[in-house]
Amino acid sequence: MWNELRSAGVIAALALCAGARAEDARRSGFDDMGPGTQAMQREDSSNPGMLSALEGESLWSAPAGPAQTSCASCHGEASASMKGVAARYPAFDTASQRPLDLAGRISQCRDQRQQAGPLPRESRELVALTTYVGLQSRGQPIAPPEDARLTPFRDAGKALYSQRMGQLNFSCAQCHDENAGGHLGAALIPQAHPTGYPLYRLEWQATGSLQRRLRNCMIGTRAEPFTYGGLEYIELELFLMQRAAGMAIETPAVRP
Amino acid sequence: MNGGLMRSATTRRNALALGLGALTITLTRPARATPEIMEQAIKAFTGGKRVQEGRVTFDISLLVENGNSVPFSVLVESPMTKADHVTRIGIFNEKNPLPDVAIFTLTPRCGRASVASRMRLNDTQFITAIAELSDGSYWSAVSEVIVTLPACVED
Amino acid sequence: MARALINVPAKAKRGEIIEIKTLMAHPMETGFRTGVDGKLVPRDIITQFVCTYNGEVVFSAELFPAITANPFLAFTTIATESGALVFSWTDNHGQTQVQTAPIHVE
Known part of the structure; x- marks a missing residue:
């Protein structure tokens, strides 16, 4: 009797596992990397993306602007105030009536609150601060805000994701949905979940943003890339973050 | 579709x-290094002395995803005492522009002859690790690395 | 501003072999690449790394352009006494960056 019960339990547990797998077939790019690249990300002391986080940590408390205020002057310890923040971006900005990504928010804060001028997109400083803020959400599930004002932008991002572009006439979906797990040359095609940005890409030999990665994809399809900071990138990010909702933040990830 | x-x-x-x-x-x-140019660099390192195979464990992936950063480690069997230790470890390649990758200088205070770093490889090739011992002998290990191209490279 | 990430165990037992890991922010520009203007980008690499333990050199390295950007180096040393590990990275222009990590030996 006990044995039978136990077997039934085991079967039920197996069914549950199978159910969970069927429900969520999403994979982080981490899962598909070689063991050498995975090891680089797994330990902070061997992750070159942590150099960017380290620089961001210094910038967090570096005074700037006429009032010589720093991020820390208002936000205090990032480990407390910024925990979970990256998991909720892009978010809607009431003043400009459009969504802002995390880097855009940091730059806006720097410009309007510190009055130190915006940080240029993809500048080392902006990438470093974004990485440091992103690190405070590492391990947290991606949790896009339920804000109806974001819906039209997210829908626009979804449409962009399936829109063919460039001389090769490819959409994001053709590679990253229909052919994910396949290969492009020798490289495995990932499912394109933006779980670890800003991340250290071995190809860049540097830490960079999701927009820089999307730009690489567009150049790959021989499309004219959008302007850095442009609304199209933020719309795409809104859709991609929704698509990756619940997956854990890895910032700063390492990718080939 | x-x-x-x-x-x-x-x-x-x-x-x-x-x-x-x-x-x-x-x-x-x-201009690239060639296996011959690598041999010359190794000769400069060893002073032309005979290099024996063995004692060196050279750990490097056979297949790498990006030649910009290829992790490797070298472990040499040695007691690392004052009388008997590894003095230097040289890493050489045959197809990068230069044949040298790094030369590590060790001391008995290392406790273990173990180093790790990351190298650039511009092509599939053989990499040689050579250990110089305090008795003046040289030991080596060779590994082949296949370098693949990443997708969507930077313009 | 801190430019290097150093991992040294804060505490160690006397005689224990400890692993040290270092990452230094540096482009390691090879001098073999051409820029957008078609000209060679000048070489800018770390050529020399030295680690001293209470003043005595325990490990050093000569690096070439084949070493990855943001160079990573891992090696070992015997924990002999409490004190300081000093790391220095020197580039091909002769500029040296130094960082120190304390160690407590029991």
């Missing part, structure tokens, strides 16, 4: 990616 059409499109893309890769190499690579 027709499966056959997709496959042919992907193949065309591959051809383009590979073609561009080859073009980049011809345009930007100056």
Whole structure:
């Protein structure tokens, strides 16, 4: 009797596992990397993306602007105030009536609150601060805000994701949905979940943003890339973050 | 979407990616090291002494995803005492522009003859690790590394 | 501003072999690449790394352009006494960056 019960339990547990797998077939790019690249990300002391986080940590408390205020002057310890923040971006900005990504928010804060001028997109400083803020959400599930004002932008991002572009006439979906797990040359095609940005890409030999990665994809399809900071990138990010909702933040990830 | 059409499109893309890769190499690579030039660099390191195989464990991936950063580690069997220790470890390649990668200088205070770093490799090739011991002997290990191109490279 | 990430165990037992890991922010520009203007980008690499333990050199390295950007180096040393590990990275222009990590030996 006990044995039978136990077997039934085991079967039920197996069914549950199978159910969970069927429900969520999403994979982080981490899962598909070689063991050498995975090891680089797994330990902070061997992750070159942590150099960017380290620089961001210094910038967090570096005074700037006429009032010589720093991020820390208002936000205090990032480990407390910024925990979970990256998991909720892009978010809607009431003043400009459009969504802002995390880097855009940091730059806006720097410009309007510190009055130190915006940080240029993809500048080392902006990438470093974004990485440091992103690190405070590492391990947290991606949790896009339920804000109806974001819906039209997210829908626009979804449409962009399936829109063919460039001389090769490819959409994001053709590679990253229909052919994910396949290969492009020798490289495995990932499912394109933006779980670890800003991340250290071995190809860049540097830490960079999701927009820089999307730009690489567009150049790959021989499309004219959008302007850095442009609304199209933020719309795409809104859709991609929704698509990756619940997956854990890895910032700063390492990718080939 | 027709499966056959997709496959042919992907193949065309591959051809383009590979073609561009080859073009980049011809345009930007100056003179390369050769196995002969590597031999000369090794001779400079050993002073022309005989290099024996063994004692050296050279750990490096056979297949790497990006030649910009290839992790490797070297472990040499040695008691690392004042009387008997590894003095230097040299890493050499045969196809990068220069044959030398790094030369590590160790002391008995290391406790273990163990180093790790990351190297750039511009092509599939053989890499040689050579340990110089305090008794003046040289020991080596050789590894082949296959370098693949990443997708969507920076313009 | 801190430019290097150093991993040294804060505490160690006397005689224990400890692993040290270092990452230094540096482009390791090879001098073999051409820029957008078609000219060679000048070489800018770390050529020399030295680690001293209470003043005595325990490990050093000569690096070439084949070492990855943001160079990573891992090696070992015997924990002999409490004190300081000093790391220095020197580039091909002769500029040296130094960072120190304390160690407590029991």
